[in-house]
Structures are given as structure tokens and as C-alpha cells.
Amino acid sequence: MSVHSILNHVLGEDLPRSLEVFAPELVLCATVVLLLLWRMLDLHQRIPTCWVALFGSLVAFFGVFAQFMYLKTGGAGVGGLEFLFDQWRLTPSGVGEIGPYFTGLLVHDQFAVFFRLVLTLFLVLVTALTILTGIPDAEDGQDFYTLLIGSTVGMLMAVGANHLLMLFLSIEMMSVPSYVMVAFQKGRKQAGEASLKYVVYGAGIAGVMLYGISLIAGLLGTANMPELGERFAILMQGEFFSMSNTTALTLVLGMMMVLVGLAFKLSLVPFHFWCPDAFEGASAEVCGFLSVASKAAALALLVRFVLAFQGTHESLAQLGILFGIALGTISIITMTFGNLAAYSQTNLKRLLAYSTIAHAGYMVMAVSAMLVILNSPSSSVGVGQAATCIEGLMYYVAVYLFMNLSAFAIVALLRNETFREDISSYRGIISGSAATKVLCVCLAISFFSLVGMPPFGGFFAKMMIFYSALQAGHAHWFLWIVLGFGALNTVFSLFYYLNVLKAAFISEPEADAAPVEVPGMAGAYVLLVTIPILALGMSSLQGDLTATAKYVAASLFQ
Amino acid sequence: MTDLLVHFILFIIAGAVLVAAPMLIGRLVRPNLPTPEKDAVYECGEPTIGSSYVQFDIRFYVVALLFIIFDVEVVFFFPWATVFGGVTQLADTRLTEAARTNLSDKLLNLEPGTTTAETAIAASDALRIAWTGFADILVFFGVLLVGFAYVWRRGDLDWVRAMVNQAKIARAQGRKNSQNEPRVDSQLAS
């Protein structure tokens, strides 16, 4: 191919398409620059920087929403949608076409767009929450939102990673700002310590992960993720995967190093140390951000990474089963540890951190089931069932967003009133104002949903993941054990959540405590993020989301 | 391989011997008469004042941290400059055929003589790459400059003004409660 034709392809076709798909991220980048300029020109005295950040993230959200609807409807928008499509200049050859962009560094598909939608929606909600609780003050608002948006841009790139460089780059882009965000509360002794632990572990694990990436990329001779599986099969040519083959051994070592990095971001046991400490030291808003957004992005990366090593070759199937069972084991350990450790906690943020760890275990169960199904030699399960796993995973992520955000928002809003975060400070808060009562009811809803009680969204999410594990059990009996542990853990987890609710609803308030008076806006906000939990459990929205998830999952295995 | 290994081993042995031998000889030959002056840390012949593990002012660190960031960004300029330099030369329409193929080989990292008159980079294409590269670097550098201006505006680079501010705060607080006066680093102010 001559330089002329390469140039024509890159500048004429690839670049416009890439910019079209990447436009929401570019909006966020522009917002970061604008925030800094805003503060420099002292405009923040007229319009606080938080509103600029909220506006930028809303624009980005609508950008991704337009892309999502464009893909779903095939470009045939009506009314408001048509207007959105026009505003973002979406074209059939740009957003309408599935495939890699930016010369193969990132990939545009339904899976990526779904996760980008979740992440940008979450960014909008978190920004609104920080405005409500006033965590960054007027002087350093731009610093906080720069970090928040920068981290989100990293996550948006992570869910579309198609190249090992992007894998590392996006992990770092989402981690480095979050280290600083954990330390953001100035002068609080614990924040510095939490952040130090997070950054020391995080930097170390990132190094190990990069070494793994260098081994994989070097030995397979490519860093392009879709080619990895094929190259691996060629390298193993003819011979079965065995431990005496040093190249294979080195490659598996490299993959394990990358999986360690992802496990750290997902806070899977034994790479969870940072999570409770970081959560206790950081403000509740940042905890919410870390627990939902960074997990969702890491989960999408995990799916992308393991799917890169899928193929028809025998050695790949063996490898897939191996990793599937390893992830299943980690899932068992993670959810059991998370739930057991949550019992003895007295700080609510720490309790929620362990609950987050346990939930990561449930989510990894779906990935493990998917790997086992895809690589099973038996014909009773196939791509259809694998899609069910991904469907369950996405449903879980969508519900988890609202459950956890609601819980952390309540912690943050009550902290603003009581200045405490331990469980004993929740005793009898139901006797407070009307808005406080709303907060208590929402806390109950989000906790019951986190447990997986029937009418709420969390129940259906858990059911879908358990169902996929049940299906995978036909391919390999080990998944039935994982499923058994999952079910047991669900029952375990009920008690420590109930403990908090008991304090809030039944216990008498402490003798010297004044009734908690939460502002009305706080009640409205919490209600806004809690209603989707109910809606995803009981209304037709559930069917919609399931259908969407099904459609997205199917597209991943085309 | 073995040849290289022998060299390495020779170097290591020679290095170790050259260091160890004088020390050993010195130890055997010299008289042992320790005095406090001999045990003292040597600092240009002057008597030492205090420990060398002193704290540096925090502003050294801030400036160093900012320097790391802006310094390392320059790494991205190197590959850009290589390509940009090549294509701006190629964008010249007055180049001879031979010079054009030669430059194309260099830019595409090929063996000399690989490109022919047909496959060499045309002037119009080179111009296109040059303009694209120029736009890229403008955006990149522009964003970098915004960050730099922000840091500057916040006074993080301002050594003297930071001192003045600190002194002002110290004076204001000193007026409020004189018994609890914060320490101003007099060494650096002088």
C-alpha cells in the first residue's frame, strides 16, 4: 500500500469517523480545559465551576445517548432523537458502523457504547451529588472536577480498548486521578493515609501489569487485541498446551500479570487491601465514584481482555477453561471474604467497601461462567448462553450503579448533618424531618436491593448471573459449586445490611442527639437515584433493559 | 556468546581486584591512630555544622513535581519532530527525484533504494501530513500551556510571592494571637 492511499484512508475515512465516535470524550476533555480557564479568568465568582462541570458532563451524556439510540434504532430516529442525531452529526459510516477506530486503538460496538452510557450517566449523577453536598469548595472546585472528569475519560477509553497500549493507558488514566481524589479532603489525616496506601499498591500493581503486557505483546508480536488469540494459536501450532512449553508458560505468566492488574481495580481478594482503607479515608462521594465507575470500567476491560484470547483452536479452549475456573475460584473467595469481613464493621463506609468487594465477586462469576461456556467442548451450551452471561453482567452493572450511588449519597448527605459515619450515629434517624424519613426509606430500598430481595432490581440482576452460572454448570461442574457459594453468600449478606437498617428504623436515638434535619433537595436527589432501583425491578423498564442487554450481548459475539 | 562472557568475567574480576587491592594494601601498611578530626565527615576542610539530613523547603518539591510533568511531555515531541522534519523537506516541490526517494526511505525507515519514483512520498501528500502534524502539536501544546498558565496563575511557581504571602499570613496571625506564632523559615527568607 502506498503512502498516498494510507494517508487517504487515515485522514479521509478513519479520522472523521473516529472524531464522530469520540466526540463525547472530546467534550469532556474540552470541559477540563474550560474549567482551568474558568478559574484563571476568575469567572468562578459569577458562575461556580461545578455548573460548568455539570454542563459538560450532561453534554457528553447526551452525546453517548445519541450514539446508543442511533445504533439501537439503526439511525431512524423520531422527534427529539432526530434532533439529537443531527446535533451530533451522526452518520451511517461513522457511529452507525461497528468496528475499530483511531487506526485500531479503540473499538466502537454496542458493548462499549452501553458502558459509556452507564459511565457518563454516573458522571452526571456524581457531579450533581457533589454540588449538593459541597465537597469541593469554590476555591478548588476546578481541581476536583478536573480529576473527576479526567478519570472518567480514562474509563470511557477503557471500555472500548482494542489495543494493549490502550489497556494500560486507560487503567492509568482512571487510576492516577482517583489516587488524588481519595486524598482530596484537605487536612484530614485519614485521607492522606488512605491515599498513600492506594497509590503505593496501585502503582506497584500497574508496573507488574505493564510487564505482563510487554511479555504478551512481545511474544505474540502484536499489541492488537483481536489478533492475540489467533497469534497464540499459531504459536502453539499442533502441540497441546502444556507446562513444559516455556513460551506458553511465559505467555500465561504475562496474562496472569494483566489479570492481577484488573483484579486490583475490581478489588478481588487477594488484591483488595486498598479498598476498605481507601473508602474509609476518602469522602463518601469519591467512594461512590470508585465503587461504581472504576469497577464497571475494569469489568468491561476484563471481558475485553479474556475475549481477546478466544478462538477455535484447542490450546485456546484449554486456556479459556483454565482461566474460567481460576476466576470462579477467585469469585468464591472474594464474595465469601467480603461478606464475612463486613460483619464486624462499625464504620458504614467500611461496611459498604466490603459489600463492594462481595459484589465484585458476584460480577466476576458471570465472566467465569462466560469463559467456561465459550470454551466447553460439549455442544449443549454455546454462544447463546455466553451472551446470557454478558447480559446478566450488564444488567447487574446498571442496577449496581443506582444501588451503590444511592447508598453512598445517603452516607454523604447524613454526614453533612451529623458529621459522623459510624453505624451508631444512624440510631433512630427515622425520627428526623420528612426528608430524613425519605432518606431512611431509600436506604432500606438500596440495601434490600444490594442483598437481592425479590421486588427490587438487585434481585433480577443476581438471578440473571446465577442463571448463567447454572447454565455454565452443564459445561463444567465447578460452576455449580460457585453458584452454591453465591447463593449462600446472598443469605449471609442479609444480616449485616439488616443491622444498619435496624439502627436506623428501630433503635432509639442516642440520648443527646438532636433530630436529623436533612435539606429537602437532598431527599429529592436520593429519591431520584432510588426510583430506578424500583423501576428496574418492577416496571416495564426491566423488560426494556433486559432486551437492551440481550441485544448488546449478542453483538459482542457476532 | 562465550567470547562476550569471558570479557564480562575479565572486567568484573579486574574491577574487583583494582578496588580491593589498594584498600587491602593500605590496611596492612598504614599505622592505626584514630583521632576525632580524622573520624569527622570531610566537608571541604571546614568543620561540619549539623547533620546533612536536613529538610528542604516544601517549595523545592512543588517546583520539582511540576518540572517532572512538563519536562517529560517533551518526549512526545521527538517522534513528532522526526516525522515533521522529514515531511517538510519532502513538501518542497523543487526536490530532485533522487533526493525525494532518498528522503522517503529515511522517513519510512526502509533500506536505501527501496522506494522508486512511483512509491516515493509526493510533495502534496507530504504537505498534508505536515499540516496535520502541525495541527496536532498545536492542540497538544495548547492544552499543555493552559495547564502551565493555570499553575502559574495559582502562584505555584512564584517563589518570592509565596514568601511574601506566608509572611503576611504570619503577621496577621501573629497580631491575633501572639503566643502561637507560626514559624517562618528565616534561612530561606534571607
Next chain:
Amino acid sequence: MENVGLEMFLAVSAVLFVCGVVCMATKRNAIGVLMGVELVLNGANLNLVAFSRYGSLGLDGQVMSLFVIVLAAAEAAAALAIVLAFYNNHMTVDVDQATDLQG
């Protein structure tokens, strides 16, 4: 010296990696841990560049190592700033002294 091959680069990078990991695991000083991280990152960089020179990775490896250099600097800057904040609160950079949060 045409007999310097890929294996030698990989051996050096493996040594760097192991040194870095040992440094991270044994150092109690936070700055020391960060130095270990730098060693690991540079070991990986050496791998990438060696593979791009001798293997079939091509320019991808060199570009990746450029990005890693910049990311390592950004990470080091953020980490050092955090260590500094920790020092201001605790008057130490010993990671074993970070024991306020435990449960």
C-alpha cells in the same frame, strides 16, 4: 557485538523487574517503594523496545514505551505529592506507620 540478542535484553529486563518487585516488597520508606515501581516500569520498557527491535512488534513497542515514560512520570508526580501530604500529617514516610485505618 553482533551476538547481543533478544535474550540478553530480556534477561536484563527480568533482573530489573525482580529488583523492582523486591524493592517494593521490602522497603518501608514510601519513596523507596516508588523507586521500585520505576524499576519495574523501566524493565517493561526495555522489554518493549527490545521486542520492537528484534521481534515482530515493530514501532508499536517503541510508541508504547514512550507513553509509559510519560505515564510513569505522571504517576510518580501524583504519588510524590500524596507522600508529601502524608508527611505533613504524620511527620514520617514509613508505610508501616500508616496504621490509623484498620479494622
